[in-house]
Amino acid sequence: MGRENDYEVFAAGDVVLQGGATLRDARLAYKTYGRLNADKSNAIVCPTWYSGRHWDNEWMIGEGMALDPDTYFIIVPNMLGNGLSTSPSNTPPPYDRGRFPNVTFYDNVALQHRLVTERFGIERLALVTGWSMGAGQSYQWAVAYPETVERIVPFCGSSVTSVHNKVFLEGIKAALTADAAWNNGWYATQPTTGLRAMARVYAGWGFSQAFYWNQEYTRLGFSSLEDFLVGFWEGFFLDRDANNLLTMLWTWQNGDVGRTPGFNGDTVHALNSIKAKTLILPGGKDLYFPPEDEKWTAEHIPNAELRVIPSTWGHFAGHGTNPEDVRFIDDAIKELLAR
Incomplete structure (x- = not known):
C-alpha cells in the first residue's frame, strides 16, 4: 500500500467556504481501495484525522477486516489542510501560508460529497467511519447528507468540540x-x-x-x-x-455539527436529525473525547448505540497501533455493517 504520490485528485474548481473566502482551483486528494459494484451500493468513506494522510487509515483496510476491499469500495479523502489536499503549503499567493482561510468540517464534507457524487455517481454510502477528526467528519456527513449515509461509526471523536x-x-x-x-x-x-x-x-x-x-x-x-x-x-x-x-487545528477547535447550514448553531437539533444507524466508540481513557461527552451525543441521536473501547491507550486507542483496540473497533464495525 502506497505513500505520497499514490493517490488521485478531484479538481473541484472554485469552492466558496462557509467563512466566505473562495478556494480557487480546490483539490481534494483521495485514494480508493476495492471496486465499486454495479449498483454502487458498496461504498464506504473513511476520512483522515488531524495531520493524518490517506495511508494512515490503511490499518483499517484489508482482507477479512470490516473494510475488506474484496467486498467494499473504500474512499479515503484527505482533509483540507493536510498537505495533500488544498493546504497552506501548496496554495499559490495570495491565499498561501499565513493567509490560508479558515475551513470547517462542513467545508470538508461538502467537498467529499461532490467527490462521491460527481466522480463516482454514488448516491448511498454503506458507512462513514473515522478516528478523531475522522469521527467529526463522520458525524458531519450524517447531519449534512442524511439521505446518503446509511451508517456511521465515529471512534475517539466528537460531534462538537468541547470547551476543555x-x-x-x-x-x-x-x-x-x-x-x-x-x-x-x-x-x-x-x-x-x-x-x-x-x-x-x-x-x-x-x-x-x-x-x-x-x-x-x-x-x-x-x-x-x-x-x-x-x-x-x-x-x-x-x-x-x-x-x-x-x-x-482551527477546523478541529471550531467543530460543531450545529454549524451545518439550516441548523443555526443548534447542535442538539442537528444530532436529532441524523437518520444513519450510529455506533459511537469512545476510548475509555480518551482525554480529548471522554466517554461521558459521547454519551451526551448518543442521547440525542435516534438509533445510536454507545460502546466504550476498553483501552488504556487513551485517544490513541483509535490510531491503529494497539492490536487489541484494532480488533475491538473492527469487530464493532463488522457488526454494524451486518445489520
Whole structure:
C-alpha cells in the first residue's frame, strides 16, 4: 500500500467556504481501495484525522477486516489542510501560508460529497467511519447528507468540540507559535523548535495516565520515556508543515455539527436529525473525547448505540497501533455493517 504520490485528485474548481473566502482551483486528494459494484451500493468513506494522510487509515483496510476491499469500495479523502489536499503549503499567493482561510468540517464534507457524487455517481454510502477528526467528519456527513449515509461509526471523536478540548488545542497552538521562526506563518524554514514543543504538549494528552504508568510505550519499540517523547512524538510532527497544522487545528477547535447550514448553531437539533444507524466508540481513557461527552451525543441521536473501547491507550486507542483496540473497533464495525 502506497505513500505520497499514490493517490488521485478531484479538481473541484472554485469552492466558496462557509467563512466566505473562495478556494480557487480546490483539490481534494483521495485514494480508493476495492471496486465499486454495479449498483454502487458498496461504498464506504473513511476520512483522515488531524495531520493524518490517506495511508494512515490503511490499518483499517484489508482482507477479512470490516473494510475488506474484496467486498467494499473504500474512499479515503484527505482533509483540507493536510498537505495533500488544498493546504497552506501548496496554495499559490495570495491565499498561501499565513493567509490560508479558515475551513470547517462542513467545508470538508461538502467537498467529499461532490467527490462521491460527481466522480463516482454514488448516491448511498454503506458507512462513514473515522478516528478523531475522522469521527467529526463522520458525524458531519450524517447531519449534512442524511439521505446518503446509511451508517456511521465515529471512534475517539466528537460531534462538537468541547470547551476543555479547545483549551488543550490553545496549549499546542501557543507552543508552536511561540517559536520566533514561525513569524506569523511567513517562515522561511519550518519552526522546528515550536513543532518539538507542540509534540511534547501533545504527548501528555494523546495517551492516558495508565498508558504511561504501565510504560506501554516499550511495546511500540521505545527504550525509555525520553526515547518515546523524541522518537515517537517529536518525529510525529517534524514532517508536518506548521501552517497546515494550524489550519487543521482551527477546523478541529471550531467543530460543531450545529454549524451545518439550516441548523443555526443548534447542535442538539442537528444530532436529532441524523437518520444513519450510529455506533459511537469512545476510548475509555480518551482525554480529548471522554466517554461521558459521547454519551451526551448518543442521547440525542435516534438509533445510536454507545460502546466504550476498553483501552488504556487513551485517544490513541483509535490510531491503529494497539492490536487489541484494532480488533475491538473492527469487530464493532463488522457488526454494524451486518445489520
